[in-house]
Amino acid sequence: MTKSQFIIEVNHVSKKFEDGKYALDDVSLQVKKGEFVTILGPSGCGKTTLLRCIAGFQVATSGDILLNGEDVTKMPPHQRDVNTVFQKYALFPHLNVYDNVAFGLQLKKRPKAEIEKRVKRALKMVSMSDYEYRDVDSLSGGQQQRVAIARAIINEPEVLLLDEPLAALDLKMRKDMQMELREMHKKLGITFIYVTHDQEEALTLSDRVVVMRDGKIQQIGTPTDIYNEPQNCFVADFIGESNLLDATMIKDRLVHFCEQDFECVDEGFGEKQEVDVVIRPEDIYLGRIKPEMVGTEDDPWQLHGTVQSCIFKGVHYEMTVLTDNGYELLLQDYHAFEPSTYVGMLVKPEDIQVMKKERLYNVFDGEILEGNKVLFLDEEWEISESVAQRYEVGQKVEVRVNFDKVNLQDDEEDGVLSGEVYFILYKGDHYHIQVRTDDGDDLYVDTNDIWDDGDRVGVKIAPSSIRIVNAKSN
Amino acid sequence: MSKLLSIFGSRRTWAWPYVLFMLCFVILPLILIAFYAFTDAAGAFTIQNFVSFFSKSEAVNTFIYSIAIALITTIICILIGYPAAYIMAMQSFRTPQVMAILFILPMWINFLLRTIATVELFHMFGLPLGEGALIFGLVYDFLPFMIYPIYNTLQKLDTNLIEAAQDLGASQRKVFTKIIIPLSMPGVYSGIIMVFMPTVSTFAISELLTHNKITLFGSLIQRSFSEGGITMWNYGAALSLILLVIIGLTSFLGQNDHENHEGGLV
Numbered sequence: 001m002t003k004s005q006f007i008i009e010v011n012h013v014s015k016k017f018e019d020g021k022y023a024l025d026d027v028s029l030q031v032k033k034g035e036f037v038t039i040l041g042p043s044g045c046g047k048t049t050l051l052r053c054i055a056g057f058q059v060a061t062s063g064d065i066l067l068n069g070e071d072v073t074k075m076p077p078h079q080r081d082v083n084t085v086f087q088k089y090a091l092f093p094h095l096n097v098y099d100n101v102a103f104g105l106q107l108k109k110r111p112k113a114e115i116e117k118r119v120k121r122a123l124k125m126v127s128m129s130d131y132e133y134r135d136v137d138s139l140s141g142g143q144q145q146r147v148a149i150a151r152a153i154i155n156e157p158e159v160l161l162l163d164e165p166l167a168a169l170d171l172k173m174r175k176d177m178q179m180e181l182r183e184m185h186k187k188l189g190i191t192f193i194y195v196t197h198d199q200e201e202a203l204t205l206s207d208r209v210v211v212m213r214d215g216k217i218q219q220i221g222t223p224t225d226i227y228n229e230p231q232n233c234f235v236a237d238f239i240g241e242s243n244l245l246d247a248t249m250i251k252d253r254l255v256h257f258c259e260q261d262f263e264c265v266d267e268g269f270g271e272k273q274e275v276d277v278v279i280r281p282e283d284i285y286l287g288r289i290k291p292e293m294v295g296t297e298d299d300p301w302q303l304h305g306t307v308q309s310c311i312f313k314g315v316h317y318e319m320t321v322l323t324d325n326g327y328e329l330l331l332q333d334y335h336a337f338e339p340s341t342y343v344g345m346l347v348k349p350e351d352i353q354v355m356k357k358e359r360l361y362n363v364f365d366g367e368i369l370e371g372n373k374v375l376f377l378d379e380e381w382e383i384s385e386s387v388a389q390r391y392e393v394g395q396k397v398e399v400r401v402n403f404d405k406v407n408l409q410d411d412e413e414d415g416v417l418s419g420e421v422y423f424i425l426y427k428g429d430h431y432h433i434q435v436r437t438d439d440g441d442d443l444y445v446d447t448n449d450i451w452d453d454g455d456r457v458g459v460k461i462a463p464s465s466i467r468i469v470n471a472k473s474n
Numbered sequence: 475m476s477k478l479l480s481i482f483g484s485r486r487t488w489a490w491p492y493v494l495f496m497l498c499f500v501i502l503p504l505i506l507i508a509f510y511a512f513t514d515a516a517g518a519f520t521i522q523n524f525v526s527f528f529s530k531s532e533a534v535n536t537f538i539y540s541i542a543i544a545l546i547t548t549i550i551c552i553l554i555g556y557p558a559a560y561i562m563a564m565q566s567f568r569t570p571q572v573m574a575i576l577f578i579l580p581m582w583i584n585f586l587l588r589t590i591a592t593v594e595l596f597h598m599f600g601l602p603l604g605e606g607a608l609i610f611g612l613v614y615d616f617l618p619f620m621i622y623p624i625y626n627t628l629q630k631l632d633t634n635l636i637e638a639a640q641d642l643g644a645s646q647r648k649v650f651t652k653i654i655i656p657l658s659m660p661g662v663y664s665g666i667i668m669v670f671m672p673t674v675s676t677f678a679i680s681e682l683l684t685h686n687k688i689t690l691f692g693s694l695i696q697r698s699f700s701e702g703g704i705t706m707w708n709y710g711a712a713l714s715l716i717l718l719v720i721i722g723l724t725s726f727l728g729q730n731d732h733e734n735h736e737g738g739l740v
Contacts (some may be wrong), residue, residue: 018540055637055641056640056641057637057640057641076640077641078640078641078642078643078644078645078648079636082641083640083641084637084638085641086634086637086638088632088634090632090634090635090637090638091638092638092639092657093635093657094634094656096656103639103642103644103652104642105643107642107643107648107652108643150640151638151642152641155642155643195625284717
């Protein structure tokens with residue numbers, strides 16, 4: 001067998017916790033030797049669990065992990081040729097800087113002279129040469145982090161794992177350390193796997209970014225790919241600012257949104273397909289226009305609207321514009337357009353990123369019950385009599401509910417089912433909300449009401465809005 | 475009114491009763507002990523009390539014997555207590571609280587009652603009282619004071635440190651010797667102080683468990699005061715002072731070395 005070209009291969013790894021929840025759900029990832037790969041995602045997305053599985057602190061429930069072609073899935077951490085830089089440094093408080101850094105080499109029983117030479121080299125690498133005999137408690141956060149890095153690289157591992165190493169540092173320090181880490185990666189030539197929740201850090205540092213959510217990989221790509229061509233709304237929303245809109249692909253290279261047709265460069269979505277589009281705020285061009293000029297030959301703009309707000313952001317201004325047809329868009333420009341200015345807007349075809357919709361409506365497995373009821377999401381829901389009559393009691397069916405037909409209630413008691421607002425996307429003229437039920441199922445809701453992440457809600461669906469289709473035979 | 479409030483509202487005011495208490499029951503007795511130790515029955519200054527202690531080989535031997543007994547007790551307590559604390563602190567153990575309560579439970583009962591019960595147990599099983607019984611009784615009485623501070627430090631131990639050591643190539647055994655043991659030493663020191671100090675000066679336990687056959691230093695002091703009449707008070711005070719200096723020295727040495735690390739109870 002030829003040796004794998006990848007230094008790390010993660011194949012279909014899942015990690016199930018005792019409470020039955022998946023921290024990792026069929027994750028696969030290949031990392032080339034010398035790459036700088038960042039695992040990016042919000043807290044609780046499974047990124048640290050993935051890192052810990054690679055380090056050996058946690059054992060995957062299924063799937064396997066190869067290190068340099070060798071299966072290490074169940075190998076204890078001390079036998080793996082990887083080293084970790086921990087988020088909270090984890091320096092040994094009973095040892096000084098020198099002994100902390102030398103720890104790995106002393107375990108390997110290397111000769112004293114060699115240890116001293118390598119410790120000095122490692123400390124020089126992280127610019128901590130004069131601190132050898134200092135107590136680690138007397139160091140600042142940034143200095144402790146440097147020592148932690150020196151301690152991890154001294155064993156010359158094939159792979160260096162970094163678990164949010166800069167999260168505890170202040171902004172200025174973090175920026176400096178980012179640059180130093182990049183330099184260090186170049187000099188050492190070893191593979192870096194870096195976990196962070198900071199999208200800017202991920203884009204700045206890495207060769208490739210792995211975006212994770214809910215234990216699943218959402219997208220793997222170079223920073224520019226991830227930014228310019230997000231594959232779904234989550235990635236588009238998580239990385240940078242964006243305008244997300246519901247759209248219809250009319251045909252290849254023509255997409256319809258904000259009640260208007262736009263030329264684009266995307267193909268292969270089919271005709272009359274519902275899709276999502278994402279437009280970055282800096283990709284919308286705008287200029288002043290008199291309202292009476294709209295629609296005349298002198299009007300070069302595709303959309304028109306009124307500026308709602310304008311905030312100075314340092315280099316550019318960030319504005320929200322309400323279009324004449326009722327969509328709120330986020331724009332960035334070097335020029336300020338004061339609120340209530342009437343403007344025209346234009347988007348270039350290549351700046352429109354079209355994404356396949358993950359789902360067009362809610363789909364649930366259901367079962368017809370007696371008394372005009374259907375069972376899905378572990379609850380009984382009323383349906384109209386005329387629909388119920390078409391099915392036998394006990395028949396398994398597929399239940400579909402449109403996003404805008406799900407009714408969210410302030411008081412959980414008012415709903416048939418209760419849950420929590422889990423994720424919110426703003427779609428220009430409405431919110432697309434993911435509600436996670438108490439049993440861990442997901443419902444997607446389109447609404448104009450404003451909710452916050454973590455709000456407890458009751459879910460109601462009108463009997464006439466529950467569509468029953470695709471009756472499956474028992 | 476506002477002045478009154480500021481007087482009663484300040485923390486300083488509330489500290490006064492405690493200062494007074496300490497003056498009456500800690501500082502004053504210490505001064506009295508020192509005074510009696512350096513005077514004779516007539517109240518004149520003398521160092522005769524110390525001279526007579528160091529010239530009586532019987533008294534010096536009792537002193538050394540007491541320290542030896544205390545040391546043995548402390549060592550046995552570490553040997554039994556450390557593994558117990560370690561097992562309780564490890565997360566894999568499902569009900570550490572239950573075990574903790576089982577170890578602490580005997581402390582709910584007055585130690586004199588427990589000692590009398592121990593004597594009865596020895597009688598019941600036909601075991602002789604004496605040195606063995608004394609050490610058993612002391613270990614039994616003071617083991618919780620060793621377990622608890624060690625358990626405390628082990629429980630607070632950052633699991634990241636264990637993982638960091640594993641990550642750098644340490645096997646389970648190396649993690650234990652290089653990380654867990656050194657980092658739990660503050661707890662062990664606290665345990666030593668809490669076991670060693672009271673066992674050195676113990677007297678009731680030794681009298682009960684040895685049928686007064688073995689005299690410890692504590693008993694010597696107690697007898698000087700209760701049996702020797704007023705003339706022996708000065709001698710007893712000198713013995714107390716010697717013991718105090720020894721105990722103070724041990725706890726001072728222990729603390730000085732490890733004041734930087736998070737400790738257990740003391």
